[in-house]
Amino acid sequence: MHAIALRRGARAPEVIETPRPEPDTDEVLVRTLRVGVDGTDHEVIAGHHGGFPAGDDHLVLGHEAVGVVEDPNGTAFKQGDIVVPTVRRPLPDGPTEYFERGEPDMSPPEDVIERGITGGHGFMSEYFTSSTEFLLPIPDELAEWGFLVEPISIAEKAIELARASRSAFDWQPESALVLGNGSLGLLTTAMLTESFDRVYCLGRRDRPDPTIDIIEELGATYVDSRETPVSEIPGVYEPMDFIFEATGYPKHAFESIEALAPNGVAALLGVPDEWTFEVDGGALHRELVMHNKALVGSVNSGYRHFEAAIETLSGLPEWLLDDLVTGIFDSSNVEEAFANDETTIKAAVKFYDNEER
Numbered sequence: 578m579h580a581i582a583l584r585r586g587a588r589a590p591e592v593i594e595t596p597r598p599e600p601d602t603d604e605v606l607v608r609t610l611r612v613g614v615d616g617t618d619h620e621v622i623a624g625h626h627g628g629f630p631a632g633d634d635h636l637v638l639g640h641e642a643v644g645v646v647e648d649p650n651g652t653a654f655k656q657g658d659i660v661v662p663t664v665r666r667p668l669p670d671g672p673t674e675y676f677e678r679g680e681p682d683m684s685p686p687e688d689v690i691e692r693g694i695t696g697g698h699g700f701m702s703e704y705f706t707s708s709t710e711f712l713l714p715i716p717d718e719l720a721e722w723g724f725l726v727e728p729i730s731i732a733e734k735a736i737e738l739a740r741a742s743r744s745a746f747d748w749q750p751e752s753a754l755v756l757g758n759g760s761l762g763l764l765t766t767a768m769l770t771e772s773f774d775r776v777y778c779l780g781r782r783d784r785p786d787p788t789i790d791i792i793e794e795l796g797a798t799y800v801d802s803r804e805t806p807v808s809e810i811p812g813v814y815e816p817m818d819f820i821f822e823a824t825g826y827p828k829h830a831f832e833s834i835e836a837l838a839p840n841g842v843a844a845l846l847g848v849p850d851e852w853t854f855e856v857d858g859g860a861l862h863r864e865l866v867m868h869n870k871a872l873v874g875s876v877n878s879g880y881r882h883f884e885a886a887i888e889t890l891s892g893l894p895e896w897l898l899d900d901l902v903t904g905i906f907d908s909s910n911v912e913e914a915f916a917n918d919e920t921t922i923k924a925a926v927k928f929y930d931n932e933e934r
């Protein structure tokens with residue numbers, strides 16, 4: 578079968594031939610429909626994040642998948658069920674504590690495999706197998722867009738953690754700022770417009786730009802980081818009750834503290850490289866303490882966040898999905914699927930149509 582993989586030492590993915598996997602006990606064989614591409618895939622390809630499976634000369638990419646059960650293999654799944662896999666798996670001889678308590682997303686990252694990212698092959702192949710505990714059924718009508726469940730689940734978890742950090746008092750947030758107009762930032766902007774009165778999304782693009790069009794169509798306000806640095810946002814716009822960082826630009830972690838309103842919280846999602854720079858640590862420390870502000874980091878997502886994401890996806894307007902997903906590419910068209918230009922917001926690779934056999 579075809580798969581899209583990154584070979585050791587390569588800086589671009591390629592199509593490879595690999596054997597079709599056989600499902601083990603309690604595993605299901607899934608025929609892959611679509612697999613999304615995100616900023617993390619580009620970081621893996623650039624060699625800034627992730628790692629190859631031990632002993633293999635390549636990593637099959639892809640962690641945002643939707644597929645159809647081909648062989649239920651005696652499990653409770655049925656042939657034809659539309660399913661979405663979660664990303665984390667236990668290491669062969671590693672600790673299983675976080676899996677046993679149903680919270681692999683809270684595990685230290687060195688103790689897990691992340692399929693398509695670190696230590697285990699991903700879902701960009703015609704077929705993949707998965708244990709049933711890591712597969713969620715989704716409604717048939719979401720088959721086309723099911724690859725968005727994983728990225729939405731990432732936002733669900735971060736928002737949950739941020740809200741939990743404010744649960745000890747009567748927090749009534751009104752303003753939210755998303756840093757980053759990539760696919761994660763735009764999906765989150767759409768989600769936040771449901772629960773916040775005023776939502777802002779920050780980028781560094783000139784108009785006309787398709788991401789700015791989406792931000793404005795959602796009723797949110799576009800903030801250009803070249804004109805208004807994050808720390809100056811309160812003076813130019815307003816202090817923010819909630820900030821969701823999805824740029825991977827490390828200065829934003831610290832500038833967020835200044836952009837928050839008293840009692841506000843910022844969730845950090847980006848996975849930056851090392852970068853040494855100066856901050857006024859005293860002022861930031863004081864600001865966090867004296868205004869009861871919080872910073873929370875959030876990585877990966879759990880089963881419950883996937884369930885919430887399925888619900889959220891089914892409520893997103895069709896125009897948004899059409900505008901956000903700028904390309905669905907055949908699996909032979911690797912170059913275009915992984916193009917990283919300003920016209921690409923979200924790309925996905927298509928292996929099969931749902932109706933195809």
Ligand code: NAP
Nearest residue numbers: 615616757758759760761780802823824825847848876877
């Ligand atoms: P993406 O498509 O690369 O989006 C990042 C966006 O941030 C881009 O649109 C980029 O703008 C913008 N940006 C970067 N620096 C900026 C700056 N200084 N000012 C304004 N805008 C800036 O990536 P993504 O898939 O949306 O993911 C976003 C980040 O979250 C990545 O770092 C990714 O690794 C991380 N992530 C984390 C998790 C987790 O579990 N924690 C999950 C998914 C993704 P331009 O395109 O104009 O350069």
Ligand code: BGC
Nearest residue numbers: 617664691694731876877878
């Ligand atoms: C994935 C997460 C993963 C994180 C860190 C993200 O792009 O969506 O599932 O935990 O990268 O590797």
Ligand code: ZN
Nearest residue numbers: 615617640728
């Ligand atoms: Zn991702």
